[in-house]
Amino acid sequence: MGEYMIDLKGVSKAFRKDQWVLDDIHLSILEKEFVTLLGPSGCGKTTTLRIIGGFEAATRGDVLFEGKSIRDLPPYERQINTVFQKYALFPHMNVFENIAFGLNIKRVPKEGIQKKVKDMLSLIDLKGFEKRRVHSLSGGQQQRVAIARALVNEPKVLLLDEPLGALDLQLRKEMQVELKKIQEQVGITFLYVTHDQEEALTMSDRVVVMNEGRIEQIGRPEDIYNEPKTPFVANFIGESNLFEGEMKQDNLVYFQGKRFQCVDKAFADTEKVFVVVRPEDVELTGKTNGIIEGEVLRTTFKGIHYEMMIKSLEDEKEWKVHSTERRTPGEVVGITVRPDLIHIMKRG
Numbered sequence: 001m002g003e004y005m006i007d008l009k010g011v012s013k014a015f016r017k018d019q020w021v022l023d024d025i026h027l028s029i030l031e032k033e034f035v036t037l038l039g040p041s042g043c044g045k046t047t048t049l050r051i052i053g054g055f056e057a058a059t060r061g062d063v064l065f066e067g068k069s070i071r072d073l074p075p076y077e078r079q080i081n082t083v084f085q086k087y088a089l090f091p092h093m094n095v096f097e098n099i100a101f102g103l104n105i106k107r108v109p110k111e112g113i114q115k116k117v118k119d120m121l122s123l124i125d126l127k128g129f130e131k132r133r134v135h136s137l138s139g140g141q142q143q144r145v146a147i148a149r150a151l152v153n154e155p156k157v158l159l160l161d162e163p164l165g166a167l168d169l170q171l172r173k174e175m176q177v178e179l180k181k182i183q184e185q186v187g188i189t190f191l192y193v194t195h196d197q198e199e200a201l202t203m204s205d206r207v208v209v210m211n212e213g214r215i216e217q218i219g220r221p222e223d224i225y226n227e228p229k230t231p232f233v234a235n236f237i238g239e240s241n242l243f244e245g246e247m248k249q250d251n252l253v254y255f256q257g258k259r260f261q262c263v264d265k266a267f268a269d270t271e272k273v274f275v276v277v278r279p280e281d282v283e284l285t286g287k288t289n290g291i292i293e294g295e296v297l298r299t300t301f302k303g304i305h306y307e308m309m310i311k312s313l314e315d316e317k318e319w320k321v322h323s324t325e326r327r328t329p330g331e332v333v334g335i336t337v338r339p340d341l342i343h344i345m346k347r348g
């Protein structure tokens with residue numbers, strides 16, 4: 001099975017005895033894929049990258065590169081380069097010298113270096129910046145130089161650990177588009193790390209949601225968003241209303257004391273489930289036309305929509321609702337949800 005670029009086989013890591021920060025990670029990444037590890041701080045994203053890069057050894061499991069174990073290869077013998085959040089450019093060198101650094105070490109002939117650096121500068125849209133000092137560049141430009149410096153070595157895989165974390169929001173968004181373009185142009189595998197769900201959903205072919213050293217779900221951005229497999233994913237990706245419920249028969253779920261049509265089959269007789277409803281998927285109706293009756297507690301204008309907190313009169317549980325239609329606090333409204341917008345996952 002040589003077709004995977006990177007294949008993590010049951011990778012676990014404990015820095016201290018029996019304290020597992022990675023627990024049985026299985027992850028297969030294809031050639032040219034843009035895969036993102038997404039999860040809260042401390043969930044093990046950086047450790048995973050460091051194991052793939054060779055800066056850290058797995059306690060258990062193996063790392064395959066194009067089908068072969070690279071467990072015992074030092075970092076510089078892996079066809080993998082890393083870009084960190086802190087760009088760590090050499091401050092005493094200009095842009096050209098920074099990008100050429102790895103090539104000089106490999107003793108690439110001068111003309112070769114000239115050409116490759118030039119190609120890189122054009123790739124990162126910094127033509128003519130050869131002689132510029134690093135500190136005279138903006139944060140976004142410095143990060144592009146850091147990416148060029150990694151790509152000039154022609155790795156087959158680029159690891160990027162929160163590379164845009166230090167940039168302000170506007171610049172980050174521009175760089176997200178830029179990075180995606182660069183990845184498509186060079187046509188290599190990117191393994192990207194972020195704790196920012198929007199960033200992950202925007203850039204990736206597939207997203208790997210991690211929590212406490214484990215993989216919660218792997219999927220395309222649409223699937224992760226629309227079909228979260230665990231309550232953690234549902235809460236971490238976007239916003240959601242989470243209820244405890246029961247499936248009593250096919251296409252019918254009970255929660256909040258009511259029955260809702262859904263498109264899921266009962267997994268077993270009276271199976272306990274979690275029910276997830278996105279705020280934007282809640283439909284407001286007249287007070288008696290909904291399945292649930294609720295009282296509007298708060299209404300906040302959010303630019304694109306109103307965010308309303310609505311307390312169910314059934315069991316006092318609050319629903320978060322996004323709608324372009326404004327309802328006034330104190331008003332009693334009806335709530336319904338289209339069957340295919342109700343997401344069911346197993347509980348217990």
Ligand SMILES: Nc1ncnc2c1ncn2[C@@H]1O[C@H](COP(=O)(O)OP(=O)(O)O)[C@@H](O)[C@H]1O
Nearest residue numbers: 015016021039040041042043044045046047048
């Ligand atoms: N060198 C280390 N020694 C001990 N514990 C570490 C070391 N590196 C990371 N950890 C711990 O491993 C866990 C995962 O860390 P990390 O991979 O950096 O998470 P993330 O990048 O997702 O924020 C954290 O609890 C962190 O404290």
Ligand SMILES: [Mg+2]
Nearest residue numbers: 042045046047
């Ligand atoms: Mg990290």
